[in-house]
Amino acid sequence: MKKWNFKSILKEIVIGAVLLFILSNIMSYIRKPELDSTQLPKIEAQLMDGSIFRVQNGKPLVIHFWATWCPTCRLEASNIESISKKYEVLTIAVNSGDNAEIEAYLKSKELTFRVLNDTNGKWAKQFKVEAYPTTFIYDSKGELKFTEVGYTTTAGLLARLKLL
Numbered sequence: 001m002k003k004w005n006f007k008s009i010l011k012e013i014v015i016g017a018v019l020l021f022i023l024s025n026i027m028s029y030i031r032k033p034e035l036d037s038t039q040l041p042k043i044e045a046q047l048m049d050g051s052i053f054r055v056q057n058g059k060p061l062v063i064h065f066w067a068t069w070c071p072t073c074r075l076e077a078s079n080i081e082s083i084s085k086k087y088e089v090l091t092i093a094v095n096s097g098d099n100a101e102i103e104a105y106l107k108s109k110e111l112t113f114r115v116l117n118d119t120n121g122k123w124a125k126q127f128k129v130e131a132y133p134t135t136f137i138y139d140s141k142g143e144l145k146f147t148e149v150g151y152t153t154t155a156g157l158l159a160r161l162k163l164l
Contacts, residue, residue, distance in 0.1 A: 034128065040142035041126065043090070048099050048115045053090055055142065060164050062089045062157070063136040065124055068096040068105045070132040072151050077111055079154040080135075084113035087161055092116045094124045094132065139164045 043055050055061065064080050066073035083089055091113050093102050099117055106115065118124055127136065137146040137160050146160045 038144040040138045040144070045116050045123075048102060048117050051114075053114065053116065056088065057142065058140050059088045060140050060161055061138045061142075062087055062161070063127070063138070064089060064091045065094055065118075065127065065129045065132060065134045066091060067094050067132050068102060073133045074109070076133055076151050077109055079152065079157060081111050081113055082154045083157045083161070089113055090116060092118045092123050094118045094121055094129070137161065137164070 040055060040061065043053060045053050047053050062080075062083060066077070066080075080089065080091060084091075093115050096102050096105070096117070096119075098119070102115060102117055106112070116123065127134075131149050133150065133152075135146075135148040135152060135157070136144060137148075137157075139145050145164060148156075148160075
């Protein structure tokens with residue numbers, strides 16, 4: 001019979017974490033949308049704050065699809081908030097209600113990132129998003145470099161952005 005000590009418990013935790021990381025990356029790869037093009041489409045849309053979002057060439061862009069009813073999106077929201085302080089981030093709330101409902105949600109979670117309200121799923125269809133959250137990372141030339149489906153950490157997002 002194996003004796004449990006701190007070292008063996010830590011080893012089991014690390015092995016479990018590595019396996020979970022590998023499995024989540026495999027699932028993300030399998031579930032990622034198959035876009036018609038890896039080039040960033042022209043985006044010009046009114047955000048919930050009334051401003052107009054336009055793609056700016058020369059800057060990396062994170063496009064994050066989420067929903068207020070998605071439990072994983074709730075867990076990941078603070079990660080997106082952190083990234084939005086340093087990088088160009090467009091979040092798209094899909095089928096999450098009217099602006100007032102989304103604003104109340106954002107306020108309750110103390111989130112300040114920019115939001116495009118995709119009430120009818122038009123943008124989600126254009127990007128072929130079927131699972132939430134889904135995050136696309138485009139480089140400064142508008143070329144898709146990473147797609148993540150499901151939860152991703154702040155460190156994971158930062159690492160991907162540093163690789164651009």
